[in-house]
Amino acid sequence: MTDKQVVLAFSGGLDTSFCVPWLIEQGYQVTTLFVDTGGVDSAERDYIRQRAEQLGAQRHVAIDGSDELWDEIVVPLVQARGLYQDQYPLLCSDRYLIVRKALELCDEIGTQYFAHGCTGMGNDQVRFDLTVRSLGDYQVIAPIREIQRDGVAVREVEKRYLAERGFSVRDKTSTYTINENLLGVTISGAEIDRFEPPGPDTWELTRPREEWPVEPLELKLHLEQGVVTRMEGYEHGGALLLAELNRRLGAYGVGRGIYTGDTNVGLKGHIVFEAPGLMALYTAQRALEEATCTRHQNAFKPTAARQWADLVYQGFFYEPLKRDLEAYLRSSQLQVTGAVTLQTLGGSVHAIAIDSPHLLQGKATYAQSADWSVTEAEGFIRLLGQSSSLWKAVNG
Numbered sequence: 301m302t303d304k305q306v307v308l309a310f311s312g313g314l315d316t317s318f319c320v321p322w323l324i325e326q327g328y329q330v331t332t333l334f335v336d337t338g339g340v341d342s343a344e345r346d347y348i349r350q351r352a353e354q355l356g357a358q359r360h361v362a363i364d365g366s367d368e369l370w371d372e373i374v375v376p377l378v379q380a381r382g383l384y385q386d387q388y389p390l391l392c393s394d395r396y397l398i399v400r401k402a403l404e405l406c407d408e409i410g411t412q413y414f415a416h417g418c419t420g421m422g423n424d425q426v427r428f429d430l431t432v433r434s435l436g437d438y439q440v441i442a443p444i445r446e447i448q449r450d451g452v453a454v455r456e457v458e459k460r461y462l463a464e465r466g467f468s469v470r471d472k473t474s475t476y477t478i479n480e481n482l483l484g485v486t487i488s489g490a491e492i493d494r495f496e497p498p499g500p501d502t503w504e505l506t507r508p509r510e511e512w513p514v515e516p517l518e519l520k521l522h523l524e525q526g527v528v529t530r531m532e533g534y535e536h537g538g539a540l541l542l543a544e545l546n547r548r549l550g551a552y553g554v555g556r557g558i559y560t561g562d563t564n565v566g567l568k569g570h571i572v573f574e575a576p577g578l579m580a581l582y583t584a585q586r587a588l589e590e591a592t593c594t595r596h597q598n599a600f601k602p603t604a605a606r607q608w609a610d611l612v613y614q615g616f617f618y619e620p621l622k623r624d625l626e627a628y629l630r631s632s633q634l635q636v637t638g639a640v641t642l643q644t645l646g647g648s649v650h651a652i653a654i655d656s657p658h659l660l661q662g663k664a665t666y667a668q669s670a671d672w673s674v675t676e677a678e679g680f681i682r683l684l685g686q687s688s689s690l691w692k693a694v695n696g
Contacts, residue, residue, distance in 0.1 A: 338482025526633030545577030
């Protein structure tokens with residue numbers, strides 16, 4: 301019996317399932333950790349526990365991380381409206397919470413060994429490894445990277461390895477890599493990796509057009525300093541509110557996306573994602589921010605937000621610059637308080653009404669009434685265009 305203890309971040313999918321017997325055969329006692337960051341029901345949590353035990357884990361630990369995910373990730377994510385390359389809503393952000401919780405468990409059981417199921421070809425390995433290095437003195441074990449040293453077709457090797465030891469593999473996880481959490485779902489693999497149209501079974505949270513309800517859906521969200529605090533007609537906030545938005549808006553097909561991104565390792569990543577609730581929060585926050593912040597604030601904010609999104613996507617969650625940017629983002633949201641009514645007819649969601657004591661409306665209404673004279677307007681137009689007019693006068 302070995303006394304080498306290792307904590308494995310475990311989801312029950314193909315990659316982390318492979319890791320359990322592989323680590324045991326390398327002489328480790330394996331503690332699997334499932335950090336529930338939303339997106340799974342009680343039946344799935346039971347399956348993950350049973351799967352870990354079946355594979356030979358000495359101990360399985362499950363932690364509910366949904367509230368911490370809301371506080372540490374969703375709040376700054378919405379304040380920034382973080383979109384990597386202006387498209388991807390950073391559904392990968394829960395990885396940082398998973399790693400931190402795993403390292404806390406390492407400290408609890410007295411080991412420096414932490415394992416994950418990331419491949420040597422993707423972005424998650426960077427997020428996992430950089431987070432470990434930022435948080436302490438631990439040793440990372442990455443079984444999937446180890447078998448990739450031989451240049452093998454990894455998924456086929458994993459399936460064969462498990463089958464030889466009597467372990468079955470779920471049909472869908474043998475085809476796709478599925479990452480689901482409170483923020484939404486990211487899916488890759490098979491035809492998606494080949495830049496082909498995703499199959500109808502790809503989607504998890506959102507319904508196809510033929511199943512959308514006939515009646516429009518309206519939701520009134522209340523925000524305080526850029527953060528949605530409640531929804532009228534629903535008693536919960538935080539993580540439970542986001543889960544409810546996923547359910548309601550997913551029924552209308554809101555939040556589907558397909559994008560190609562530049563990965564950390566220099567490849568093009570082609571993925572399918574679904575984020576119905578997060579897209580609703582983004583829409584409400586943007587509508588209120590644009591109505592309550594100055595022109596210059598609204599012009600500069602995307603610059604800081606883009607830098608923040610790049611850091612989070614690339615693995616620099618604990619980079620000091622990210623903390624500095626978040627201080628600015630919090631300051632930029634001080635007047636972003638009020639209520640926004642959202643509406644969907646299916647497929648997309650729009651802000652149709654805004655109410656706030658901080659609306660920058662004054663006594664004028666765009667294109668209808670003004671509190672300045674016609675003479676003032678004509679003078680303003682002349683000065684605004686003076687540089688262009690002078691160029692024409694000088695150069696003909």
